[in-house]
Amino acid sequence: MKKLTVIIILIMGILMASICNFDEVKEIFELNIRNTSVESKVINKDNKYIKADLKIPKLIIANKDIENTLNKKFESDIINFYNNSYKEAQTYLDDFPDAENKFVISSDYEVKKSNDKILSMLIKYYKYSGGAHGSYYYVPYNVDLTSGTVFILKDIFNEDSNYQQVISDEIKKQIKQLNKEQNLPEDSTQLYAFNKIEESQKFYVQDDSIVIFFDLYDIAPYVAGIPEFSINKEVLNNLLNEKYKKIIFKI
Incomplete structure (x- = not known):
């Protein structure tokens, strides 16, 4: 009888501990199902x-409708890149059968920011069709994961704000510093010929930043690659x- 009493007390203690820790267990479970990968x-x-x-890229999130929609878009965009490149190659090589290559x-991707509310990712495309070097460009996917909306730059700012001018001025300031590092005059356009963002x-x-970037040849020669300019949220x-503001920076 004494042993039975001890066992009952132990069981009750375990049950009480489980009840007390239920919120903690629930929190961990919710955190896991919200993870974005x-x-x-x-x-x-x-x-x-x-x-x-x-x-x-194959996105895995809790909301399967949003997940499926985005994954179809990623794959469709990349397959379209392949199909268009194939047609271009077919036309060129049929016209010039003696071409050597x-x-x-290729396509690749890089996740820049990911949590339960936002995905910011680049899909990177490369093509070599002969000549001295290939060409490449990046396509950004900035996604509000709470709605599945892919947003563009103007969406994240107030309608009456002068964000284009503010960002453009910050980029010009950074270009002056880059010119200085290359022993060029601050206002030189030898490396970067920039006016204003779109x-x-x-x-x-x-x-805690948004990074503005430009395609090859947009504002600089090929040797400069893809120019990028980081703009801190404080600006x-x-x-x-x-x-x-809440989704991206949790302010």
């Missing part, structure tokens, strides 16, 4: 016209739309 799907093609190595293309300027989010704080 990205896996890869790889497609390799090698035929008469083109060699392709395509890495396609088939086309070479409403739909390419960007991604990283840490933009008073211009940001309240919704995106």
